[in-house]
Amino acid sequence: MQRRKFINRTTLGAAALVGFPSIVPAHVLGKDAPSNKINIGQIGCGRIARDHDIYDTIRFKDARYVAVCDVDSKRASNAKGLVDNFYNAKTGKENYMDAKVYDDYREMLLNKDIDAVVISTPDHWHSQPAMEAALAGKDIYLQKPTSLTVSEGQQLREAVQSKNVILQVGTQQRAMPQFRVAAELVRNGRIGDIHTVKIGLPGDPAGPVAPEMPIPSNLNFDMWLGSTPEVPYTEIGVHPQNDYSRPGWLRQRNYGAGMITGWGQHHYDSAAWGMNTELTGPSSVEALAEFPKSGLWNVHGDFFVKHEYDNGITVYTSGGYTNGIRYEGTEGWIFVSRGAYTASASDPVDQEKSAKALNASDPSILASVIGENEIHLEKIDDQHGNWLDCIKTRKQPISPIEKGHKACTICLISDIAMHFDRKLQWDPKNEIFLNDEEANAMLHREQRKPYGTDYIRI
Template sequence: MSLTSSSLSRRTFLQNSSQLVAGTLLPTIESAQASTGLVAADPLRVALIGCNNMGWADLTSMLKHPAVQCVGLCDVDQNVLNRRAAELQKNNAAAGAAPKLTLYTDFRKLLDNREIDAVIVGTPDHWHCLPAVMACQAGKDVYVEKPLANSIEECNLMVAAAKKHNRIVQVGQWQRSGSHWKAAIDYVRSGKLGTVRLVKTWAYMPYGKKFPVVADEPVPAGVDYAAWLGPAPERPFNKSRFHGSFRYFWDYAGGLMTDWGAHMIDMALWGMNVTTPVSVMAAGGRFGFPDHAGETPDTLQVLFDYGQFTIQWEQAIGIGRGPYGREHGVAFIGNLGTLVTDRDGWELLPEIDGGQYLTPAMPLQRRYTNDLDRHTLNFVECVRSRQQPNAPAEVGRHVAVNAQLGNMAYRLGRKLHWDEQTQTVRNDLEANKLVRAQYRKPWALPIV
């Protein structure tokens, strides 16, 4: 098949633009290693598994980068699939590009397509592990939404699959690519705060004030509900457990703890250069809206003990006025001052002794980049260079272990002692059942 002059012009444009973006935001990439066969001039062909909400946001962001093409969409809801396909084709037409787009309702058939270089996994949490591991086994790189998985056992399998198959796996913890976040972390690690004894992390979300219990109902037309449930327990269809609000049910996710906690606690781990805690305690409940649908708590406090300091997590649904006047954030509290940061920027609150600041004051440091776009760009460039991305599977695994242990301590109502070497909770059979994934047949955990 011959190339038209317009397609040649577009290829030239993509090559030049790719070099420009790489040169201004990341180190220039000359070529990919033999494990992908890609060179910098080749288009990166991606496909999306799970086309709603963040999956679509991730794809939209990734397509902003030159030479990235979407060649496949997969969703078990035909309504979502058709809507996203129409949006994508409209955008392609406006951009003057129309790569062949194949639609799938079974992600396994998508993974069989050898023309796909990388996949985005934007499914509900309970569906992260299987597609990601199978994509690695199929030789494809993976951008997977956070939290990495819905159990510690699944997280460990995903890390192992990435290593065994030499795949680039980027977890959607996009603060890791944010310039102001890195500047804040560098300040924390500089020692200018003195001894940091406590790190506070939180998410006070004003949404969720209305979430009424509704009756079960027939499965909507176009939805393969058995496939949506997948390895989760079999239950009647209920719209409260479906799109978006799935995250407030233990079968599929872990509430705010694994949603926003996967972002904010990750920043605490990064700043303090740690991975998993010694012990975890939790208290909370459905205090604000006890009659709402959902199982996860609307109010929760978790304390992670790291030996020489603690990390604290707080969450509240239906309240937007959080600590330090921020609905979400991280506060590194040291002897000389406190550094507070969120997605808008960071600021320094010096301690005062005898009328003198113990660490120099500075103005508010505001965000000045689109962190999600930087994160997807980092993934694209790492696919080509074969360098590790900013949020590899191990990073996703560490924060997921913290978040899962926090939820487990809440659900069991007791302090848990984590043994990182054995990957178990010490002397607690009931807790270790929650460490493991419970899959409904015919689905089974992948073998890595």
């Protein structure tokens, strides 16, 4: 079943009573009995959840969605309809599933029947529920960016590692074969000694001035704000009330850093795969960026970032490059991108410029076969499927917390560098700027009580 068909078939108008998941006798499904499945709760039921995470998880036989949660009751109800109707259609039994609806994920985490959670919330609500899920012993699929700040990411990493839960970061380019092939070719010297990487990543436009509006009765706006500053409500600053198009919070610094974190974690993670720097980071960062002078949207527009690594590789990132990753070596280059792929219907992808998924300075490079004794990178077919497999085997997934945190940190220090007219020296092991208290102050943000990772005991 294709994603779009799934959404069309599970219409928004599904009516069902809110209650605990149905208990189905084992003989009904045999090997597919509920007792053999991973019971999953969905935290955040917006655009990415509907277009990507719910479908890409629920379709696996090992997954059993039993609960949904959102601070917007309309979105939570719609997600329940998607889940219930999926199982009704799959089993041919009306009211087979009666997914539980929560308005506070912390109540969901108290449900001992739930084994794992998928977190598809806005960026400022990634680390805290992931930390609390880890402390509750739940396995986690976490949308990128991993954290709003470097400090949050460190706290999340500690919680996940201390509790030994399986956390998969949603950097699904690792499941796209062209990114693995490109990284393997680079790692095995097919373009000689790599010295430069160029990453294409767009910026965001300025936005309109938005008037204060009444808070919709279906939205818990205080909890939506979470640890961020209290501000007046306006619909364009949160998410649309009548559809699931691209939300305005993506372009506000209170809730993220714009495209440098929104798509940046994907590309920095993939580039690190090819550079063999997944567990480290650059030793310096410097940047130029334009920021809007008025309007509600205030994340970076046009920008240029330079990272230098101790292994001699320099990474440049800009909207002036074609969206994707270009590895340059002493004997040629390889370019890789998603091609025409989009994670959601409203992704701002230029289809014409994104059509070529894998290219090289010489076609023979791409035809090269990786030998038995050469470097072979981990191969998976699906990011969500890999997570489910690892929940069962207890092996680390392809995008574990440490790699996710390191990739996200590169995004975050890039954003910090955009605010300084100087080169910043970075210590990737200790995750701190060298001799720069002003820059280090931006590794953490003040958190509005009672929300925030600072108030969670590990």
